[in-house]
Amino acid sequence: MTVSTAPLLSASGLAILRGERVLFRGIGLTLQPGEAIVLRGANGAGKTTLLRMLAGLTRPEAGEIARPAAHHWIGHKEGIKPQETPRIHLALWAKAWGSSASIADILDQLALTRAADVPGRYLSAGQRRRTAFARLLLEARPLWLLDEPYTALDAAGKTMLDQVISGHLRTGGAIIASMHDAAGFPVTAEVTL
Numbered sequence: 001m002t003v004s005t006a007p008l009l010s011a012s013g014l015a016i017l018r019g020e021r022v023l024f025r026g027i028g029l030t031l032q033p034g035e036a037i038v039l040r041g042a043n044g045a046g047k048t049t050l051l052r053m054l055a056g057l058t059r060p061e062a063g064e065i066a067r068p069a070a071h072h073w074i075g076h077k078e079g080i081k082p083q084e085t086p087r088i089h090l091a092l093w094a095k096a097w098g099s100s101a102s103i104a105d106i107l108d109q110l111a112l113t114r115a116a117d118v119p120g121r122y123l124s125a126g127q128r129r130r131t132a133f134a135r136l137l138l139e140a141r142p143l144w145l146l147d148e149p150y151t152a153l154d155a156a157g158k159t160m161l162d163q164v165i166s167g168h169l170r171t172g173g174a175i176i177a178s179m180h181d182a183a184g185f186p187v188t189a190e191v192t193l
C-alpha cells in the first residue's frame with residue numbers, strides 16, 4: 001500500500017433523524033493515514049449509524065462525506081452464511097475482489113486453521129468474528145471501518161487483532177472504530193456522540 005498524506009476520509013456537518021428525534025448533528029472528522037479514530041457514546045447514541053454513514057450504507061440527513069480511499073467495512077453482522085466455512089467464505093471474497101492472497105496463511109494468522117472447514121452455523125461467535133477480520137487481509141485497503149471490533153474476542157483474539165491493526169496503521173492505513181472499551185487500542189482521536 002502506498003503511504004500518502006492526503007486525508008483518507010473527511011466528513012462535516014453530518015446529521016441524522018431517527019423517528020422524530022435528531023440522533024446527532026454537526027458531526028465532522030478528518031482521518032489521515034496512520035490515524036485511529038474511536039467513536040464513543042452510550043448504547044443507542046448512534047455509533048453504528050455514523051459508521052454506516054461513513055461506509056456509504058446510510059444516507060445522512062445533512063452534511064458531506066469525502067472518502068477517496070478504498071475501505072473495508074466490518075459491521076456487527078459478519079455476513080457468513082450458515083453453510084459457508086471460513087475457507088469458503090474467504091475464497092468467495094478473494095474471487096470477488098480478484099485477490100491472490102494466500103487463504104491458508106490468513107487462516108493461520110487469525111488462528112482459524114482448525115475451524116477452517118467448519119460450517120458457519122457451527123462456528124463460535126469469536127470464530128465468526130475472526131473470519132470477518134480475515135477479510136481485511138485479503139485485499140489491502142487504506143480505510144477500515146469497524147463496528148465494535150473486540151466484541152466476542154478472547155484475550156488471544158484481542159492480541160491478534162491489535163497486531164493486525166498496528167500493522168495496518170504502520171503501513172499508512174487508518175481506522176474508525178466504534179468502541180465502549182478502547183483499552184489497548186491505539187487511539188489518535190475520539191468522537192463522542
Ligand SMILES: Nc1ncnc2c1ncn2[C@@H]1O[C@H](COP(=O)(O)OP(=O)(O)OP(=O)(O)O)[C@@H](O)[C@H]1O
Nearest residue numbers: 018019023041042043044045046047048049050178
Ligand atoms: N433504520 C433505523 N430506523 C429507525 N431507527 C433506527 C434505525 N437504525 C438505528 N435506529 C435507532 O437509532 C439509534 C442509534 O442506533 P445505533 O445502532 O447507531 O446506536 P449505537 O450507538 O451503535 O448503539 P450500541 O452501543 O447499543 O451498539 C437507536 O435508538 C436505534 O434504535
